[in-house]
Amino acid sequence: MVVGSLLALARRAVIGRVTSRSLGSLAPGWAATDHGYLVYAFLVVDLGLLVLAIGLGSVALIAAAALAFILGSIAVLIGEVVVFRRLKR
Numbered sequence: 001m002v003v004g005s006l007l008a009l010a011r012r013a014v015i016g017r018v019t020s021r022s023l024g025s026l027a028p029g030w031a032a033t034d035h036g037y038l039v040y041a042f043l044v045v046d047l048g049l050l051v052l053a054i055g056l057g058s059v060a061l062i063a064a065a066a067l068a069f070i071l072g073s074i075a076v077l078i079g080e081v082v083v084f085r086r087l088k089r
Contacts, residue, residue, distance in 0.1 A: 004045030
C-alpha cells in the first residue's frame with residue numbers, strides 16, 4: 001500500500017521517465033495518461049489491501065478488496081483498448 005501511494009505522489013516523474021516511453025514495438029499506452037496512471041497506482045494499493053485483508057482474515061475486507069481489484073482491472077483493460085484503437089497505424 002505504501003508503494004502504491006508513493007507511485008501516486010511521484011506521478012509526474014514516473015510518467016515522464018517510464019510510462020510515456022515506447023517499449024520496443026509497443027507505443028506508450030493508457031499508463032502514460034494521468035487518469036490511467038492513477039488507476040494503475042490504485043491497483044497496487046488495492047493489491048496491498050487484499051494481502052492485508054487475507055492476513056487479518058476479514059472476509060468482508062477480502063471481498064471488498066477483491067471487488068475493487070476486479071473493477072480496477074476492468075477500467076485498465078477498457079482504457080488500454082481505447083488508447084490502442086486511437087493509435088495511428
